Amino acid sequence: MHAEKLNIKNIIIERVKKSMYYVENRKYPSPFVSLLPIVVLIILLFFTIRLFGADALGGGSQICLLVTTALCAGIGMVGYHIPWKDIEHAIVNNIAGVSTALIILLIIGALSAAWMLSGVVPTLIYYGVQVIHPKFFLVSCCIICAVVSVMTGSSWTTIATIGIALLGIGKAQGFEEGWIAGAIISGAYFGDKISPLSDTTVLASSVTDTPLFTHIRYMIFTTVPSMLITLAIFTTVGFMNSSELGTDAVLFTDGLAERFHISLWLLIVPVITGILIARKVPSIVTLFISTALAVICMLCFQTDVLLEIAGTVQNRGEALYRATLTSLFSATQLTASSPELSELIATRGMGGMMDTIWLILCAMCLGGAMTACGMLGSITSVFVRLTRRLVGMIASTVGAGLFLNLATADQYISIILTGNMFKEIYRKNGYESRLLSRTTEDAVTVTSVLIPWNTCGMTQATILSVPTLTYLPYCFFNLLSPLMSILVASLGYKIYRIGTDVSEKKNV
Numbered sequence: 001m002h003a004e005k006l007n008i009k010n011i012i013i014e015r016v017k018k019s020m021y022y023v024e025n026r027k028y029p030s031p032f033v034s035l036l037p038i039v040v041l042i043i044l045l046f047f048t049i050r051l052f053g054a055d056a057l058g059g060g061s062q063i064c065l066l067v068t069t070a071l072c073a074g075i076g077m078v079g080y081h082i083p084w085k086d087i088e089h090a091i092v093n094n095i096a097g098v099s100t101a102l103i104i105l106l107i108i109g110a111l112s113a114a115w116m117l118s119g120v121v122p123t124l125i126y127y128g129v130q131v132i133h134p135k136f137f138l139v140s141c142c143i144i145c146a147v148v149s150v151m152t153g154s155s156w157t158t159i160a161t162i163g164i165a166l167l168g169i170g171k172a173q174g175f176e177e178g179w180i181a182g183a184i185i186s187g188a189y190f191g192d193k194i195s196p197l198s199d200t201t202v203l204a205s206s207v208t209d210t211p212l213f214t215h216i217r218y219m220i221f222t223t224v225p226s227m228l229i230t231l232a233i234f235t236t237v238g239f240m241n242s243s244e245l246g247t248d249a250v251l252f253t254d255g256l257a258e259r260f261h262i263s264l265w266l267l268i269v270p271v272i273t274g275i276l277i278a279r280k281v282p283s284i285v286t287l288f289i290s291t292a293l294a295v296i297c298m299l300c301f302q303t304d305v306l307l308e309i310a311g312t313v314q315n316r317g318e319a320l321y322r323a324t325l326t327s328l329f330s331a332t333q334l335t336a337s338s339p340e341l342s343e344l345i346a347t348r349g350m351g352g353m354m355d356t357i358w359l360i361l362c363a364m365c366l367g368g369a370m371t372a373c374g375m376l377g378s379i380t381s382v383f384v385r386l387t388r389r390l391v392g393m394i395a396s397t398v399g400a401g402l403f404l405n406l407a408t409a410d411q412y413i414s415i416i417l418t419g420n421m422f423k424e425i426y427r428k429n430g431y432e433s434r435l436l437s438r439t440t441e442d443a444v445t446v447t448s449v450l451i452p453w454n455t456c457g458m459t460q461a462t463i464l465s466v467p468t469l470t471y472l473p474y475c476f477f478n479l480l481s482p483l484m485s486i487l488v489a490s491l492g493y494k495i496y497r498i499g500t501d502v503s504e505k506k507n508v
Helices: 002-020 031-058 060-080 084-097 099-117 120-131 134-152 155-172 177-194 199-207 212-240 245-259 264-278 283-301 303-310 316-329 339-345 350-372 375-384 390-408 411-428 433-445 455-464 468-474 476-491 502-506
Strands: none
Touching (some): 031 060, 031 350, 060 350, 099 120, 099 155, 099 283, 099 303, 099 316, 099 350, 120 245, 120 264, 134 155, 134 177, 134 212, 155 264, 177 199, 177 455, 177 468, 199 212, 212 433, 212 476, 245 339, 283 303, 303 316, 350 375, 350 455, 433 476
16 A cells, blocks of 8 residues: 555656646746736637537637637747757647546447436336426436545546436436536535545545545535535525426436336346446546447447447348447437437547547646646646745645646646645645645645636536536536635635644554
8 A cells, every 4th residue: 555655656757747847947937927828718718608608619710729728928928938859748748648538438429328318327227207296306316416426436437437327317308408408517516525435535635745535534524515505506596496307307217118118127237337447447448348338239229229220221130230330429309209308319439539639639738838838837826925924825726726727727736836836835834634635635736627728617518518617617526626725725724733632643
C-alpha cells in the first residue's frame, strides 16, 4: 500500500513539473495581459453559441479555442520570447494527459449504442417507470446515481450507464431534460467526490499530502449539507409536478415494448457490469466487457432491429454483421410510436463522440499554451494575494480552482495546480492539509461538469444529449459545494490548525 501511494505521488509530482514550465529569470505576462486570451475566448464563444446554438460543438467552438491558442502563443513568443518548443511540449503533454479519457469516450459511445439497441436501456426504462413514482423520481434519480457512483468511483461510468436509463424514465414521466440531467449529475458527482475509488479523490488527497480517508471524512462537513439541500429541492419539485404523468408513462412503455423485445434476461448486462465495478476492474476493461455483452444480447434478442438498421442486405448473416458494426461506430435512427420516443432510442455510436474529442483536443491546446507562456501562473498569483484571512484564503482557493477549470479545461490539471499553488500558503498560515484538499475538491471536481468546454462538461453533455447550459441551473449539488466550502470556513466549523486536535489525528 505504501509503495502504491508513493508511486501515485511520484506520478503526480512528475505531471506537475511538466505542467509548470517555469524558468527562472524569464519575463512572463502580467495578470492583465494573461486575462486577454480568456476574454477573447468568452467573446468568441458567446457569438458562436448565439449563431450556431447546439451545433457550435460541430466546429465553431473548436475554432474559437484554436484561435485563442494562437493568440496565447503569439503573445508569449513575440512579447515575452517564450520558445515555441516549450509551448508545443506543453500542448503535447496536455493531450497525453487526457489520452485515457479519449479512449473511454470512444468506448462509451459504443456502449451507449449497444445498451440501447440490445434492449438493456429500454428494459430498465420499462420496469423503472413502473417502479419509481413520478413524485419521487428526481430525488430517487439523484440517490441512485450517488450510490452507483460511490461504488464505481466514476461519475462518467455512472452517467453513461444508469444515467441514460434514468433520463429515459424521466422523459417518460414528463420531466424536462434539464431537471433530469441535473439530478443525475448531482448524484453522480456526489458519489465521485466521496468515493475512495475515485481518481479525483485520490489525486486531491495525494497532491496535498492528506491521508485518503482523512480527506474523505473531512469532506463530509461540506458535502453532506450540500447534498441534503439538493435532495430537498428535488423532493419539493417532484411533489409540485402534476399527478397525470402516469398516462404518458404507460404510452411510453407500450411504445418501447412494441419496438424492442423486453426481457428480464437483459438485466444480466448491468448486473455483470456492477460486479466488475465492485471487483475494481479497470474502467476501460469494464466498459469494453459491458459493451461486448450488450452486443451478444443485441444479436440474441433484437435481430429485427438489426435487420432494419442493415437495410437491403440480402444475406442474413451479412446483414446482422453489418448492422452490429454500424450501430457501434455510426448513428442509428429507429422509428417509434412518438417523436419523443424516436429521439430517445436514437444512437450515435463512436462517431457521435468525435465532436467532443475534437473539442477536448482543442481545449488541451489552449491549456498547454497558457501554461507554457506563464499566463496561468500569472493569473492565479492574483488569488494567492488574498489569503491573509481564513475566509479570504478559502475563497481564493475556490476562485483559483474555478478559474483553472475554465482556463485548462481539465479537472485533473486544475486539481494539481490548485493543490500545489496553495499548499505552502496553508502550511504557513498554520492550517492542516485536509482543509486544502477539501476546498480543492469543492472548487474543482464538482464544477468541471458545469463548464461547456471542460472535458467533463463536454462529455456529460454528449452522453446525455443535453447541452451543458441546459442542465447547469439544475445541478444544485455542484453549484452549492463551492459556496458551502466558503460558508463553513466563515463559521469556523471544524477548522483544524497544525498541531491541534491530537485525538482526531490519532484516529485518521
